[in-house]
Amino acid sequence: MARINVLPKNVAELIAAGEVVERPASVIKELVENSIDAGATAITVEIQRGGVTYMRITDNGCGISRDDVPTAFLRHATSKIKTGDDLNNIGTLGFRGEALAAISSVAHIEMLTCTKDEQLGTRYVISGGVEQDFFETGCPVGTTIIVRDIFFNTPARMKFLKTDVAESNAVALVMDRMALSHPEVSFKFIRDGKQTLTTAGDGKLSSAIYSVLGREYFGGLISAENAQDGVTVTGFVCKPVLCRPNRNGQFFFLNGRLVKSGTACAALEQAYKNSAMVGKFPYCVLNISVPLDTVDVNVHPAKTEVRFTDERRVFNCIYYAVKSALAAGDTRPEMTLDKKPVNRFQNMSVEEFRQTVIKETPKDEKTVPVFEEKPKTNFSLSDTKKMLFDETPERLSMLNSSKKAEREEPALPPPPVVEEKCVEIQDEKPPVKYIGEAFKTYIVAEQGNDIYLIDKHAAHERILFEQIKKSAKTERQMLISSVSVPLQKNEYNAIIENPELLSIAGFEIEDFGIDTVLVTAVPAMLEGADIPSAVREIAESIIKTGTATLERIDDIFHIVACRSAIKAGNLQSAEELSAIAERVLSSDDIMYCPHGRPVAMKLSRREIEKQFGRIQ
Ligand code: ADP
Ligand code: MG
Numbered sequence: 124m125a126r127i128n129v130l131p132k133n134v135a136e137l138i139a140a141g142e143v144v145e146r147p148a149s150v151i152k153e154l155v156e157n158s159i160d161a162g163a164t165a166i167t168v169e170i171q172r173g174g175v176t177y178m179r180i181t182d183n184g185c186g187i188s189r190d191d192v193p194t195a196f197l198r199h200a201t202s203k204i205k206t207g208d209d210l211n212n213i214g215t216l217g218f219r220g221e222a223l224a225a226i227s228s229v230a231h232i233e234m235l236t237c238t239k240d241e242q243l244g245t246r247y248v249i250s251g252g253v254e255q256d257f258f259e260t261g262c263p264v265g266t267t268i269i270v271r272d273i274f275f276n277t278p279a280r281m282k283f284l285k286t287d288v289a290e291s292n293a294v295a296l297v298m299d300r301m302a303l304s305h306p307e308v309s310f311k312f313i314r315d316g317k318q319t320l321t322t323a324g325d326g327k328l329s330s331a332i333y334s335v336l337g338r339e340y341f342g343g344l345i346s347a348e349n350a351q352d353g354v355t356v357t358g359f360v361c362k363p364v365l366c367r368p369n370r371n372g373q374f375f376f377l378n379g380r381l382v383k384s385g386t387a388c389a390a391l392e393q394a395y396k397n398s399a400m401v402g403k404f405p406y407c408v409l410n411i412s413v414p415l416d417t418v419d420v421n422v423h424p425a426k427t428e429v430r431f432t433d434e435r436r437v438f439n440c441i442y443y444a445v446k447s448a449l450a451a452g453d454t455r456p457e458m459t460l461d462k463k464p465v466n467r468f469q470n471m472s473v474e475e476f477r478q479t480v481i482k483e484t485p486k487d488e489k490t491v492p493v494f495e496e497k498p499k500t501n502f503s504l505s506d507t508k509k510m511l512f513d514e515t516p517e518r519l520s521m522l523n524s525s526k527k528a529e530r531e532e533p534a535l536p537p538p539p540v541v542e543e544k545c546v547e548i549q550d551e552k553p554p555v556k557y558i559g560e561a562f563k564t565y566i567v568a569e570q571g572n573d574i575y576l577i578d579k580h581a582a583h584e585r586i587l588f589e590q591i592k593k594s595a596k597t598e599r600q601m602l603i604s605s606v607s608v609p610l611q612k613n614e615y616n617a618i619i620e621n622p623e624l625l626s627i628a629g630f631e632i633e634d635f636g637i638d639t640v641l642v643t644a645v646p647a648m649l650e651g652a653d654i655p656s657a658v659r660e661i662a663e664s665i666i667k668t669g670t671a672t673l674e675r676i677d678d679i680f681h682i683v684a685c686r687s688a689i690k691a692g693n694l695q696s697a698e699e700l701s702a703i704a705e706r707v708l709s710s711d712d713i714m715y716c717p718h719g720r721p722v723a724m725k726l727s728r729r730e731i732e733k734q735f736g737r738i739q
Pocket of ligand 2: 153156157217218220221222223
C-alpha cells in the first residue's frame with residue numbers, strides 16, 4: 124500500500140462536485156433554487172449551447188454582502204441552517220452549502236451581487252475553485268452568476284454530456300418545474316438567444332400552468348383541493364377522458380419542491396379508477412403541503428424521491444382532493460360541429476359555381492358537417508359540497524374490516540370510512556325525452572337544451588356496476604343446486620385464498636378439493652349467467668391485480684357487471700333504452716363505463732343552431 128495522503132482541497136472539491144454537478148441542468152437547478160431562497164420575485168436564465176459554454180442566472184433577491192461572498196464558495200458554507208436540529212425543519216430549497224463550492228470547482232464563475240444595505244456591489248471571479256478577482260462594482264440589488272465552460276478542468280466528465288439540444292432540453296425541463304412550483308416568481312428562460320418561457324409571477328398556479336404546459340394541457344384541468352390531518356393539497360387534475368398513455372404529465376410538489384412519490388401517484392390514480400381508461404394515466408399539477416418536520420428531505424441532493432412520516436395521511440388527502448374534484452368538476456364530453464361554411468357555394472365565383480353544379484352528382488356527402496368530439500372544460504371547483512364518492516360507507520367498512528386484505532396492502536391503504544354520507548347537491552335536471560336508437564348502439568335522447576348520444580352498452584355496464592357495488596352483500600342469491608367449477612391450479616389457489624374478497628362481492632364459494640370449487644351463492648344480478656366462466660375470470664383478475672384490495676374488488680364487480688350485461692342480451696325495447704337514458708341523464712354518477720370510456724356525449728342546441736345559421 125502507498126502512503127495515506129489527505130487530498131489537496133481542489134481535488135477533494137472535484138470529487139465532491141461530482142455529487143452535485145452532473146450536467147448544466149443540475150447547475151441551473153441549484154442556482155435557481157438559490158435565487159428562490161434569496162426571495163427573488165424575478166429570475167432570468169440564459170444559456171448557450173445547452174449551457175455547456177455559457178449560463179447566466181439573474182435574480183432580484185437579497186444579494187450577498189461583500190464580506191460573505193468568498194465564504195459562500197466554501198464547502199459546507201450556508202446561511203440557511205446553523206445546527207443539526209435545523210435539519211428537522213428545512214423550509215428552504217438549499218441547506219447543504221455545497222452548490223457554489225461544487226460549481227466553482229468545475230467551471231469559470233463570475234458573480235455580481237449587491238444587498239440593499241450596500242452602496243456598491245461586489246464582483247467576484249473564481250475559476251476551478253481558485254479566486255481570480257474580488258472588488259467593488261456598481262450593480263443593482265440582487266445576484267447575477269455567469270458560469271462558463273463547465274467541466275473545463277475535468278474533460279472526462281465532458282464526455283458524459285449529451286448533445287447541446289439534449290442538454291438544453293434538460294435545462295428547459297428544470298425551468299418548467301421551477302416555474303410550476305413557484306408561481307409567485309416571474310421566470311424568463313432564454314435559450315441560444317430565443318426566449319422560450321415567460322411566466323407572469325402573479326402567484327396563480329393556473330397562470331404558471333398555462334405558460335409552462337400550454338393551452339391544451341391547461342384546457343383539460345379541473346381544480347382540486349383538500350385539507351385534512353395536517354396535510355393540504357391544492358392544484359389541478361385532468362378530466363378523465365383526457366388521460367394520457369404515460370405519466371409524463373404528472374407533477375407533484377411538496378412544500379415547493381418537485382418530488383417523486385409513489386404514494387402521491389397511487390392516490391391520484393386510485394381516484395381515477397373506473398373513470399380513466401385502462402392503460403391511461405391522469406395528469407396533474409398538485410402541491411402538497413405538510414408540516415416541515417414530517418418529511419425527510421435529507422436524501423441524496425440529486426434525488427427527488429421523498430418519504431413522509433405518515434404516508435397514509437398524504438394518500439388520503441390527495442385521494443379525496445382528486446375524487447371530489449372529479450365528482451364536482453367533470454362534465455360530459457361535448458360535440459361541436461365542424462366550422463365549415465354552411466353555404467358551400469357562398470365563397471365560389473360564378474364560374475366555379477357553374478362548374479360544380481354541372482359536375483356534381485346530387486349525392487355528395489363530403490360537405491355534411493362532421494361530429495367532432497371536443498371535451499368542454501370546467502375549471503371552477505364548485506364551492507358547494509358536491510362530493511359523489513364511489514365508495515359507499517357500507518362498502519368501505521367492509522373493506523376496512525377485511526383485515527387480511529389490509530395486511531397485504533401496505534403501500535395502498537384503502538381510504539378511510541367517510542363519516543358523513545356525502546350529499547349530492549345539484550340543480551334539478553330537466554326531464555329526459557327518449558328519441559330513439561341509432562346504429563343499434565347509441566340511444567338518442569333530449570334533455571333541456573341538449574341532445575345526448577348514449578352508448579347503450581357502456582351505460583348499461585356502468586349502471587349494473589354501480590348497482591352491484593351498492594348491493595353485493597345484501598342481494599346475493601343462493602343457488603338451488605350448487606355449481607362445481609374445475610380450475611387451473613393457480614386459479615384455484617387465487618379463489619380459495621381470498622374468501623373475504625369473494626364474499627364482499629356476493630359470492631359464496633366452498634373448497635371442493637382437487638382444484639375444484641363449489642359455488643353456492645352468487646350476486647343476485649348474476650343468477651342465470653355463465654357462472655363457471657365468471658369464476659374463472661375473477662380468478663384471473665385476482666392473479667393479475669397484484670395486491671391492491673380496492674382494485675381487486677372493483678375488478679370483481681366489473682366482471683359481474685359485464686357478465687350480467689351479457690346475460691341481458693342486446694337491449695332493444697324502447698322501454699329499456701328509455702330507462703337507461705333516464706338513469707344516465709338524471710344524475711352525474713354514470714359518466715364512464717367501468718373501462719373508462721365516456722358513456723354519453725352532448726350536442727347543444729346552440730351548436731346545432733349555429734350550424735344551421737339561425738344564430739351566429
Ligand atoms: P446552500 O444553498 O445549500 O446554502 P449554496 O452553496 O448553494 O448553499 O449557497 C451558499 C450560500 O450563498 C447560501 O446559503 C446563500 O447565503 C448564498 N447565496 C447563494 N446564491 C445566492 C443568491 N442568488 N442570492 C443570495 N444569496 C445567495
Ligand atoms: Mg444552494
